[in-house]
Amino acid sequence: MLESVGLDPVEERVYRFLVTTAEADVTDLVRKLDLDAETAETVLVSMRDRGLIREAPPDGRRFTAVAPDIVLGSRLLHHQQSLDWARREVEQLSEEYRGNARRRDAGRLVEVLPNRLAIREQLYHTQANAREEVLYFCKGRPMVMQATENDEEPAALLRGVAYRVVYERDLLEEPGMQANVAYGVKLGEQARAVPWLPVRLTVVDRKIGVLPLVQEAGISEPTAALVRSGQLLDALIALFEGYWDRATPLRVAEDGALTEGAQTCPLNSDDLYLLSLLVAGVADKSIATQLGISQRTVQRRLSHIMELAGAQTRMQLAWHAARERWL
Template sequence: MLDSLGLDPVEERVYRFLVTTAEAEVTDLVGKLGIDAETAETVLVSMRVRGLVRTVGPGRRRFAVVAPDIVLGSQLLRRQQALDWARREVDRLSEEYRDNARRRDAGRLVEVLPDRGVLRERLDHLQENARREVLSLCRSRAIALPAEENLAEPDALRRGVEYRVVYERTLLEEPGMQANVAYGVKLGEQARAAPCLPVRLTIVDREVAVIPLVQEAGVSEPTAALVRGGQLLEALIALFEGCWERATPLRIAEDGALAEGTRSCPLGSDDLYLVSLLVAGVPDKSIATQLGVSHRTVQRRVSNIMELAGAQTRMQLAWRVATEHWL
């Protein structure tokens, strides 16, 4: 059992014997364990060199074990650290291998799902194996897995997987859909609504995405693409995040029904006053004079406000303030 710590079977027998007897001589090992004196001497010297035992008593002919939690515990820690490092290195090499394989073979990057049955099966499988998060754009008229039949989501939510879902408003008008979404929100789903969505999309753990290749399948079988890694997946993630930012949060009202809420404003009253001056077209120097601060302070405050609002430019800040009705 202790071979993983570098002890062979004879050494383990000797070590266990010394643990029970506290200390012993070579002759004790010969008599109790049935090994010859030369083997016993060799084993004890080897174990003493490795710090497993120490000599005690007159003449230093008796041997006692060093506390197992000290000597073996430290070895376990070193081995665990080595295993953790090796595991990380294997993960890194595996990812590098997959990346190189995808670059050489496009079939590893994009897989075509040819019909409704395969698409539904793959969506279920991906959600059942999700570890961190699922991102989804849900358009009306589902082609493979209607929301009310998506039994994998509640299970994933219960085990801690984060769901962020944007629903098309026409989908929320379908019978029973609002109650279904409200149930998901109660379980922890983060839901938002948008007037319309460009595509149907599901992204799992930011590692794989499923997107239909035909928007309206009609009577024919729908075809979808499963995308693993690469720039295409990054573009799909960016598409989702853009739709998420523009969508309106959904919440549970006091009566338990689903309702649309307004996105909370991250700006304080002083920041909103400064923004109102910017939107009104007041120059920075005039704002500084009016607020009794330096021109540099105004610029710094504007930069902080832009960061809070998630805006890259002042024009984008004004657009965000207007669309979110913060003023």
């Protein structure tokens, strides 16, 4: 069990024995572990030289184990770092391999998922392996699985994967959907709504997308395209971003109900007027003149508004105000 931190089976037996008995010598190992004297002495010297055990005073013939969290913990950390480095290298090599393969064979860019089961398995797999972000278009009348069946999303959200989901309003009218969406929003999902979506779509880490090819399956099995990195996937991401920018945010009210609309604006009418002048491109001096206040007061009030918006620059403030529909 401890081979991953550099102990072979015999050394592990010796180390565990020393942990339980506090200290021992060659004779103890021969008697208790059924080792021959030469092997026992060789193992003890090797483990001492590697810092796994130390000599116990006064004569140095007996040995005691070094604390596991010190000697094995550091080895385990180093081993984990080595694995992480190797994993990144494998991922990079795999991506280079796939990229070269796609350049040689354009058919590798798109793979057809022939039925409902294959689509469901791919959706589960891509989410389970998501590391950064999942983008979703959710239309009404699901073809492959209900939103309540997507058990991978809560797990991904809990491990830090960002979810941005655009819902078609017809879907939100289906029984249980609003409660389900509210649950996702509470876990961290960013949700928005639009009257209509052109397609169903899932994009994971901007590297792979799933796009159903049949909107109304009827009696036949639905099919979908598995789209890998390339200009086609870039176009699908751009389509998502376009609808996302125009969609209305969905939020959870204090009573737990799902509500549609931007977050309540925290600004009073005077600050909103000041913000409107800023967004219109009016200089601070002219704003001060129009409001009958000093430029320093204008700057102080703008700093307060930026703090409320969580913005570091005036450009970020204008973008936040537009996104949250403060104006």
